[in-house]
Amino acid sequence: MFVFCFLTPVERVLAELGQGTPLYKVKSPTKMLERTFFLDMKNMCLYYDGSKKKNRDTSIRISKIREVREGEKDFSKKLKDLEKNLCFLLILGSTQRALCMMAEKQTTRDKWVRGLRYAIQMEQLAEQRNETDRYPFGVGFSIFQLR
Secondary structure, eight states, X not given: OOOOTTSOHHHHHHHHHHHOEEEEEEEETTEEEEEEEEEEXXXXXXXXXXXXXXXXXXXXXXXXXXXXXXXXXXXXXXXXXXXXXXXXXXXXXXXXXXXXXXXXXXXXHHHHHHHHHHHHHHHHHHHHHHHHHHSOTTTTTHHHHTO
């Protein structure tokens, strides 16, 4: 069991999401697949259990998630007859593919939206640091030394 008492609110949410939450993958308004989703901040990925398909990749790198949208802010046909306040969408990769998901409670949906947005920000920050580390500090100064 994880000790939540010394964590910040965001760390508490991330710890909860890391333990797994049952959510529905929405294929259509009439077809929803229940899966247990986990947010792995160490490996920066989202993965799920419950797929019956063999050799199926059940993980999504956080770096592939472009945007997280609340259901009421999206007009996807998949959400047409569903309670949009329970839904959220992940916009993935350069193809802008949407992964629609639904929680049983709005508080669960809100935790996932908040946690995923935070994870995306952390991934982007890490990428920026890697970009800065690639360029040696002396390159910019060599121009001034030529005078």
